[in-house]
Amino acid sequence: MKRLPLPRPLIESLVTISIGLVAGALLMLLFDYNPVQAYRALFVGAFGSLEDILETLAFATPLMLTALTFAVGVRGGLFNIGAEGQMYLGAIGATFVAGLLPLPPGLHLAAATAAGMLFGALWAVPPALLKAWRGVHEVISTIMCNWIAFYLATYLAINFLAEPGRAERTAPALVTARYPVLTEDASLTAAIFVALAFCLVVYLYLWGTRAGYELRLAGENPDAARYAGVKGGKVILLSFAIGGLAAGLAGATQIIGRPPAWSLYATLGNVITLGFDGIGVALVGRNHPIGGVLAAVLFGALAHGGRFMEYHAGVLSELVRAINGLIVITLAVPELWMLARRRFSR
Amino acid sequence: MKSRLWLVALVTAFVMLLIPPYAQTPAPAAAKPFKIAVVSDVGGRGDLSFNDMAFKGGEDAERDFGVRMVELVSKVEADYVPNLTTAARDPDVQLIVGVGFLLSDALAQVARKFPNKNFVGIDTFSQFIVKDKFPAQYPLLNLMDIVYEEHKGSALVGALGTLLAAQYNKPFIGGVFGIEIPVLWKFEIGYKWGARWATEWLAKNKPDKAFKYNTGFVLWTYTGTFSDIPKGYAAAKAMYAKDAVAVYNIAGPLGLGINQAVQEIARARGLKTGPPFWIGVDANQDWINPGFIIASMMKRVDKGVYFATKSVKDGKFRGVVKQINGTLVLGLGTKVAGELTEGISVSTLADLNEFVSMGQNAEKLTGKKVLPASPADIRARVKAMRDAQPPWVWSAVAELEKLIRDGKVQVPFVFTKPDIEKWRKELG
Amino acid sequence: MSPQPRVEMRGIHKVYPDGTVALRGVDFRLQQGEIVGLLGENGAGKTTLMKILSGLLRPTRGEIMVDGSLAHFRNPSDALRVGIGMVHQAFNLVPPYTALQNIVLGQEGAGPLASFRTDEPRRRVAALLTETGLEIPLDDPVESMPIGVQQRVEILKTLYRGTSVLILDEPTSALAPVEVHDLSQFLKRLRAGGKSVVFITHKLKEVLELSDRVVVLRNGQVTGEIATVQATPEGLAEMMVGRKVVARVSRAARPPGAPVLVVRDLRAANDQGAPAVKGLSFEVRAGEVFGIAGVEGNGQSELVQALTGLRPPTGGEITLDGTRLLNLNPLELYRRGLGHIPEDKARFGLALNFDLAENSILSRQGERTFLGALGRLNWGRILAYARDLVERFKVLAPNVRTVVRSLSGGNQQRLLVGRELSKQPVVIVAVHPTRGLDIASTVYIRELLMQMRDDGKAVLLISADLDEVVELSDRIAVMYEGVLIGAAKTEEFTREEIGLMMGGITPKGSAYETPASAPAAD
Structure with a gap:
């Protein structure tokens, strides 16, 4: 860890968080709400009891992974916004293995997790190849892949994976393929440890290996990377593959790591937008794997604590969303600014 | 150093926010x-x-x-x-x-x-x-x-649509659905079953208007969305283009898209009332465009x-x-x-007021215009539309309702894949 | 001189926001019906001065008089209003539009139908064409025209807006010789019509051919002003090149060794696909510095990139120690002993947002010394190596985990040069190695290069700084329009001769001759 100057960005982030909160407070004052009361409800709601903390972390779990997808892309010089679709496919992969393949305990859970990651990674391959071979811009191709994934996943969920008699969702994960719940009736499962471990591994990979160094160099300065003999195509493929694994894992955690449904809804309602939210999380987390974990907790807190703003401080739910959005935008501005500057300075 | 101070201040602020639990207003x-x-x-x-x-x-x-x-x-x-x-x-x-x-x-x-x-x-x-x-x-x-029991309500509006098709000599009725999930299958099959029942009723009671049910009579589309209103518009437009007399909304907000398709035709032909019609769902939606929603399949949540x-x-x-x-x-x-304790019915003039006031509430809540006209005007126009239909249409629907209520006929209740396949083979 | 100049600039100073001083009190005058050549090296301030005159930049200090009264230009339209217009090096044309559409673009007049009424503009443009003697196919799309014709469109566009003071920035840089001739005819017609022209150039020959008067800028100051009839190439070259005072590095006489880097008939294209390196041949021997001087933009960048594997050559061959090198990537080249100090360190040499340690292994990241098992980086060794570099090459930095962006340019360059030299190359290609550096760093880096030479390495020095080339090189050539002219021992040239060659004039009457080997006949 000594290799990374963590504290400075962290302090900067805390400063921007307070700016974001002030911005949200101004919005509330404009609409005649008491911001102190509302924020108190938000914080107590998100962190006030063990139960709430676990709930907040449950919301954070998939987000730290989809944030990783975007972050690894940016580190490699790519705007990979395909986390959404890769995550759908990850959910499908996990659903298939967890719900329909009876396997011995232990192995089953591992296989379902691996299937999710693999499906996510495979879905990331076409845009990567298109970029490497034909120079197709990844923003375009990943958006298209997101839509294809949406319809593909819906189709598979309804026609092949549906639970008999309850076809609005897929067959639930068999008990052998479920991550254990951390406390009784909590939404948080041991899946969060897998997610954290994955983020840590990616961090160590990016900053501690030759391949990670080359990936970051290609993102930081493509000309210098060429000078250093880094092969562009390899970096693109690698960055997409890691991103796909992360997004696929995110999708899997929502199936085999999140009660009560343990399955995928035919509307994809229990995974939808998690991939896009990851972009915001990544920006707040400065496109850093560890920063992304912290930012995901913040997002989780807003997602879970937001309902208490509504419930206890009476803030209109639309306004809660607006305030959360405002906080997130404020937080993302520095990183967005950096990205934009880097683009134009080339 | 400066940033250190910031940090201390922030942490203090967070802790302060955490200490006193939110004050429950003393009961x-x-x-x-x-x-x-x-x-x-x-x-x-x-x-x-x-x-x-x-x-x-x-x-x-x-x-x-x-x-x-x-x-x-x-x-x-x-x-x-x-x-x-x-x-x-x-x-x-x-x-x-x-x-x-x-x-x-x-x-x-x-x-x-x-x-x-x-x-x-x-x-x-x-x-x-x-x-x-x-x-x-x-x-x-x-x-x-x-x-x-949405299948029963859907059967009633399916019959209503079919009778209107007979009355106006139109070739089709339609249904615009959301995402294809089993919950909607009971609407779909109920609707088609009601349509077939109506053709049988016509053969017995109105031979001059009668026609034979066929599997192409009910046009139906799963749009794959419960929120994308333009998709509802596109689906309905295609149905009205084939001269469907009425289109049943089974996709929540997509009804607004269906309404837009109807409105377009009404404006082009200068119509004050249908046909073409559409059929509302869940709430009494008849007030949304009075004169063009023949009725709603009400599910009294x-x-x-x-x-x-x-x-x-x-x-x-x-x-x-x-x-x-x-x-x-x-x-x-x-x-x-x-x-x-009932919860399913075909909308009537009597329960219109309740829902007009729901629209008024929405206007108050959002500050936006929701009602298309004054409550009295809406009422008058819906009444005029209903009165313009021949009485035998309404009495036939009432007859089906009684048969269902008395258990004389069974509307199929479809919730599984084999069932839906079987019924689609039979009803289209 | 006529009493009232058309335009007069007095005491113009310009300091850019980043602190660069571009102009230091320049006076400039232009009479009606006069063609002035504005001559100077890269960075002398020519373009800055003209951008100020055309309203694109605002002077930090100084004033502009037009027809005797004070003018304040907030933007180019203000300048256009008093008849001053500039044609830039990069054209502002809409490629799929026709010449006519481009010329009248933005001047169609008022009303929604204005753009359809092309009769009136067409008449006006046709009148302009007869007046200036230009020929342009008005209804062809601009993208289908050769560069020279596009330039005429651009010039007409400016004239159409009522310009009577025309400023041309390096107008001949993209033109073929025939087109240059046409341009000269055209400028003379303009002059006959009472218009005034300023053109920016660094080519002596053109100044002598085209202008009535020459103004020479160097380092932000006017170093000479002379009527063209009285000017000699030698005089102009000296005004342009001058002498800069920099602490000198001593170069001991040393017998050169065997050729290490041998280049034969090398060809390369620029980014637009046009030939930029047109059959170069030279060799660099062990223990010598071979210097290539020349004004930038004459193919040096393409040459360097072709040599270092960053740009595939279109022909010719390169041998290093007897091994042919073609189509190798930079990493493979470096493994064979090629070191490279790139011209743009922020682009090719360093990752500015990485720290010193990370930059110290850039291009060495695959070496076993720096790796552990499973491709892991051995940070212990990397940090030790980075510390060693910092110490040996006197890089001033808080520590090796400092982000390189926060270092001064001199320290960045020390790090880069140190890294390249520590690779123990056989040949080092150094491009503008001291540009933008403070004097201490400049001297230090020049000393390092000399030390390389004295250690028996081959050094290829490519620089736009004539003093640097003269000071360091054992042999010198000048690169001009893609070829080398006059390669010989440094002592055989005078500075003035080199200045002339940089301006495209070959001394001793032997044009485009390279002693090492004649370009392949084509």
Whole structure:
């Protein structure tokens, strides 16, 4: 860890968080709400009891992974916004293995997790190849892949994976393929440890290996990377593959790591937008794997604590969303600014 | 150094926010307040149908029983459990309503965790989940699923549409559906079954207007969305282009798209009233464009919420749950303890006012114009439209309703893949 | 001189926001019906001065008089209003539009139908064409025209807006010789019509051919002003090149060794696909510095990139120690002993947002010394190596985990040069190695290069700084329009001769001759 100057960005982030909160407070004052009361409800709601903390972390779990997808892309010089679709496919992969393949305990859970990651990674391959071979811009191709994934996943969920008699969702994960719940009736499962471990591994990979160094160099300065003999195509493929694994894992955690449904809804309602939210999380987390974990907790807190703003401080739910959005935008501005500057300075 | 100070200040601020738990407004020494909490599904408030109907039920209960309603809007599926939990943790809340079948799992989980609170699910099947997973606890006495016989209501509007096709000598009726999930299959097959019943009725009673049912008569499209209004417009436009006399909305807000397609034709031909018509769903949607919505298949979600609140208020909730084994069916001619508790009907002029005032409420809430005309004007135009149809149309629908209520005919209830395949082969 | 100049600039100073001083009190005058050549090296301030005159930049200090009265230009339109217009090096044309559409673009007049009424503009443009003697196919799309014709469109566009003071920035840089001739005819017609022209150039020959008067800028100051009839190439070259005072590095005489880097008939294209390196041949021997001087933009960048594997050559061959090198990537080249100090360190040499340690292994990241098992980086060794570099090459930095962006340019360059030298190359290609550096760093880096030479390495020095080339090189050539002219021992040239060659004039009458080997006949 000594290799990374963590504290400075962290302090900067805390400063921007307070700016974001002030911005949200101004919005509330404009609409005649008491911001102190509302924020108190938000914080107590998100962190006030063990139960709430676990709930907040449950919301954070998939987000730290989809944030990783975007972050690894940016580190490699790519705007990979395909986390959404890769995550759908990850959910499908996990659903298939967890719900329909009876396997011995232990192995089953591992296989379902691996299937999710693999499906996510495979879905990331076409845009990567298109970029490497034909120079197709990844923003375009990943958006298209997101839509294809949406319809593909819906189709598979309804026609092949549906639970008999309850076809609005897929067959639930068999008990052998479920991550254990951390406390009784909590939404948080041991899946969060897998997610954290994955983020840590990616961090160590990016900053501690030759391949990670080359990936970051290609993102930081493509000309210098060429000078250093880094092969562009390899970096693109690698960055997409890691991103796909992360997004696929995110999708899997929502199936085999999140009660009560343990399955995928035919509307994809229990995974939808998690991939896009990851972009915001990544920006707040400065496109850093560890920063992304912290930012995901913040997002989780807003997602879970937001309902208490509504419930206890009476803030209109639309306004809660607006305030959360405002906080997130404020937080993302520095990183967005950096990205934009880097683009134009080339 | 400067940033260090910042950090200290921030941490202090966070800690201060955490220390005093949010001040519960000190409860007045008087009677214990009675709150009901309504947890919406991701559709949320303002859909002018399903979710709004649930809130309407809560408002009616507020008015009649002096309870207070709190709302929790779910933004994502993952909000269901925490939203239900939040409501259950409020000591004043005695009844928690979960709106929508997607809350089934969440309700089963949270209801087991809070045995002292009462839970109601609209369209849910939580008790089946309890039965499946925890057979010893079934039925959970603090949990009631309320389900509706939409297949029967759909059969009625299917018949109505078909009779109008006969009257105006039109070749088709249509249906615009949302995402293809099994819940919609009962609407689909009920609608088609009603259409076929109507052709048989015509053959017997109106031979001059009669035609033979065929599998192409009902045009139907699953748009794959419950929110993308332009898709509803596109689907309906294609149906009206084939000269369908009426199109049934089974996709919530997509009804606005269907309405747009109708409005386009009306403007082009200078029509003041249909045909073409469309058919509303869930709420009484007849006021949305008076003269062009021939009727609505009403699913009285509000009555379910109202009934549940009343039974909690009267201390009868758990008794009822025990008696009905956890699932309350509201439909045509359904009864609880000998008392008629219905929840499905074809809209009438009589219940229009209630829903016009729902529109007025929405106007107050959003500050935007919702009603297309003054309430009196709406009423006059809907009445004129209904009066313009021949009486035998309405009496035939009434006849089917009676047959269903008396159990003389059985509308197929479709919920499985083999069933839907079988019925589609038969009805198209 | 006529009493009232058309335009007069007095005491113009310009300091850019980043602190660069571009102009230090320049006076400039232009009479009606006069063609002035504005001559100077890269960075002398020519373009800055003209951008100020055309309203694109605002002077930090100084004033502009037009027809005797004070003018304040907030933007180019203000300048256009008093008849001053500039044609830039990069054209502002809409490629799919026709010449006519481009010329009248933005001047169609008022009203929604204006753009359809092309009769009136067409008449006006046709009149302009006769007046100036230009020929342009008005209804062809601009993208189908050769560069020279596009330039005429651009010039007409400016004239159409009522310009009577025309400023041309390096107008001949993209033109073929025939087109240059046409341009000269055209400028003379303009002059006959009472218009005034300023053109920016660094080519002596053109100044002598085209202008009535020459103004020479160097380092932000006017170093000479002379009527063209009185000017000699030698005089102009000296005004342009001058002498800069920098502490000198001593170069001991040393017999050169065997050829190490041998280049034969090398060809390369620029980014637009046009030939930029047109059959170069030279060799660099062990223990010598071979210097290539020349004004930038004459193919040096393409040459360097072709040599270092960053740009595939279109022909010719390169041998290093007897091994042919073609189509190798930079990493493979470096493994064979090629070191490279790139011209743009922020682009090719360093990752500015990485720290010193990370930059110290850039291009060495695959070496076993720096790796552990499973491709892990051995940070212990990397940090030790980075510390060693910092110490040996006197890089001033808080520590090796400092982000390189926060270092001064001199320290960045020390790090880069140190890294390249520590690779123990056989040949080092150094491009503008001291540009933008403070004097201390400049001297230090020049000393390092000399030390390389004295250690028996071959050094190829490519620089736009004539003093640097003269000071360091054992042999010198000048690169001009893609070829080398006059390669010989440094002592055989005078500075003035080199200045002339940089301006495209070959001394001793032998044009485009390279002693090492004649370009392949084509």
